[in-house]
Amino acid sequence: MFNKESIPFAPALIESMRSLGYSFESAIADLIDNSISANADKIEIFMNPSDDPYVIIFDNGCGMDEYEIEEAMRYGSKNPLDKRSKNDLGRFGLGLKSAALSQCRKLVVASKRMGKISAYSWDLDYVIDTGSWVVIGYEKEELNQFPQINMLDNVESGTYVLLQKFDRIEESTNNLEKTMIKHMDSTIDHLSLVFHRFLDEGIDIYVNNQKIDGRDPFLKNHKKTQLKRTQTFSIDGEKISIKPYILPHINYLTQKDLQKVGGKDQLRNEQGFYVYRNKRLIIWGTWFRLERKDELSKLARIMVDIPNSLDYMWSIDIKKSSANLPDKIKQNLYSCAYNAVSSSETVHSYRGRKVNTADNISYIWERIKTRYGYEYKINRDIPSLKMLEKTLTNEQVNLLNSFLDNLESNFPSSSIYLDVSKGEVKECDNKKTKELLVEVKQQIDYAKSMNLDYVSIINAFIKTEPYCNDDKLIEELKVMRNGEGLAGNV
Ligand SMILES: Nc1ncnc2c1ncn2[C@@H]1O[C@H](COP(=O)(O)OP(=O)(O)OP(=O)(O)O)[C@@H](O)[C@H]1O
Numbered sequence: 340m341f342n343k344e345s346i347p348f349a350p351a352l353i354e355s356m357r358s359l360g361y362s363f364e365s366a367i368a369d370l371i372d373n374s375i376s377a378n379a380d381k382i383e384i385f386m387n388p389s390d391d392p393y394v395i396i397f398d399n400g401c402g403m404d405e406y407e408i409e410e411a412m413r414y415g416s417k418n419p420l421d422k423r424s425k426n427d428l429g430r431f432g433l434g435l436k437s438a439a440l441s442q443c444r445k446l447v448v449a450s451k452r453m454g455k456i457s458a459y460s461w462d463l464d465y466v467i468d469t470g471s472w473v474v475i476g477y478e479k480e481e482l483n484q485f486p487q488i489n490m491l492d493n494v495e496s497g498t499y500v501l502l503q504k505f506d507r508i509e510e511s512t513n514n515l516e517k518t519m520i521k522h523m524d525s526t527i528d529h530l531s532l533v534f535h536r537f538l539d540e541g542i543d544i545y546v547n548n549q550k551i552d553g554r555d556p557f558l559k560n561h562k563k564t565q566l567k568r569t570q571t572f573s574i575d576g577e578k579i580s581i582k583p584y585i586l587p588h589i590n591y592l593t594q595k596d597l598q599k600v601g602g603k604d605q606l607r608n609e610q611g612f613y614v615y616r617n618k619r620l621i622i623w624g625t626w627f628r629l630e631r632k633d634e635l636s637k638l639a640r641i642m643v644d645i646p647n648s649l650d651y652m653w654s655i656d657i658k659k660s661s662a663n664l665p666d667k668i669k670q671n672l673y674s675c676a677y678n679a680v681s682s683s684e685t686v687h688s689y690r691g692r693k694v695n696t697a698d699n700i701s702y703i704w705e706r707i708k709t710r711y712g713y714e715y716k717i718n719r720d721i722p723s724l725k726m727l728e729k730t731l732t733n734e735q736v737n738l739l740n741s742f743l744d745n746l747e748s749n750f751p752s753s754s755i756y757l758d759v760s761k762g763e764v765k766e767c768d769n770k771k772t773k774e775l776l777v778e779v780k781q782q783i784d785y786a787k788s789m790n791l792d793y794v795s796i797i798n799a800f801i802k803t804e805p806y807c808n809d810d811k812l813i814e815e816l817k818v819m820r821n822g823e824g825l826a827g828n829v
């Protein structure tokens with residue numbers, strides 16, 4: 340037996356490493372992870388979308404000294420099994436190189452620590468020419484060739500990352516400039532979501548001098564957003580916390596709110612778990628197959644916080660854009676998802692309905708749970724129907740009942756479902772007190788003319804939809820009832 344060192348062939352492996360599946364925006368996000376891990380509180384992205392485009396990510400973090408930057412440029416600079424500090428967003432010792440070079444052929448990194456700047460680059464064409472794993476180092480006087488490098492003069496410490504030669508994007512388009520601008524737009528959107536908690540906590544990210552606002556997918560500042568009970572549990576001694584939020588009904592959302600939650604059409608698709616690793620959003624809008632993405636659960640979003648110490652359990656990938664849910668925690672998430680989904684259903688089904696704590700309201704449509712799901716039935720005890728039953732002939736009552744049966748069995752649930760999912764159902768405007776009063780009076784007059792017990796009919800109206808929702812009308816009805824000298828108990 341003997342040992343033989345088997346060194347990877349640099350031009351081939353470095354090219355393969357470009358195909359880990361980064362999108363433009365996930366690559367930029369990976370570079371920003373590094374700035375946040377370096378404790379930067381100001382991160383600036385500059386993009387020059389010309390024929391020879393470049394992108395710069397510049398931060399005021401702790402920077403790197405000569406030795407650290409040399410290490411940082413090495414593929415696999417850190418062991419993924421090492422314990423990382425609590426705020427470190429890194430794991431594999433690869434992101435800087437693999438994310439940047441997934442998009443372009445040249446990566447320059449210049450960093451400043453204790454007033455001293457060191458700089459290196461990976462240039463894929465140089466790797467091909469030399470056939471080996473060599474980075475190019477730069478002397479101080481050579482740095483001026485890089486655009487906007489003098490930004491480093493204005494910080495005590497910080498890092499400048501330059502991406503050049505966007506070969507892949509160039510190959511994919513006839514209009515490089517336009518495509519770069521498009522990529523940058525979706526990057527702004529992506530960053531505003533995945534880093535929203537950092538942005539809300541005072542870390543500033545600028546794109547071409549424009550500050551990015553955080554996009555909170557839970558609308559925590561909306562007064563109608565409900566936060567359900569926070570739950571925590573421990574796995575291998577590490578804490579996972581779960582916060583279920585129920586978004587307000589769509590009718591309470593402004594255009595701006597809708598934009599934050601991903602748009603009206605996406606509301607249903609974006610329900611589910613939002614998994615954060617050290618406050619950085621990794622995966623969102625999924626129930627991990629624990630629940631279906633139903634129309635009725637579309638307002639439920641659950642924030643799950645996991646520490647980086649549990650990375651091994653979630654099988655975090657290099658891009659930090661996917662992770663598998665381990666069975667160990669499935670059960671805890673499931674019960675939480677179940678509760679959140681039923682709350683979301685409640686927001687939908689009972690919106691606008693006055694909740695009577697005495698539980699004595701008669702609803703027109705009754706939602707009845709059966710073994711197979713829910714059925715909607717017309718409440719046959721509402722006063723208008725009762726009155727008709729008493730005054731119609733048997734034949735007429737039979738006709739009325741078969742009409743109501745037909746109405747129930749032809750309830751257009753599928754088309755309502757479709758229309759609601761597209762947000763195209765207009766809620767009926769509530770009738771004004773005056774209109775309701777005319778309607779009720781007609782019925783009371785009819786009851787009187789038929790010699791029916793109109794006082795108990797008034798009492799029934801007071802408890803029935805839609806009359807029970809109108810306080811002014813109820814007052815009028817009480818006066819009407821008491822005025823007849825036959826006060827009842829409501
Ligand atoms: N902007 C930066 N400021 C300071 N140090 C940095 C910066 N970017 C990278 N580094 C250093 O370079 C190292 C290598 O970065 P790289 O992104 O390749 O790997 P990582 O962040 O450790 O892990 P991952 O592959 O998961 O991103 C980092 O661990 C960090 O020490």
Ligand SMILES: [Mg+2]
Pocket residue numbers: 369372373428429430433434435
């Ligand atoms: Mg990294």
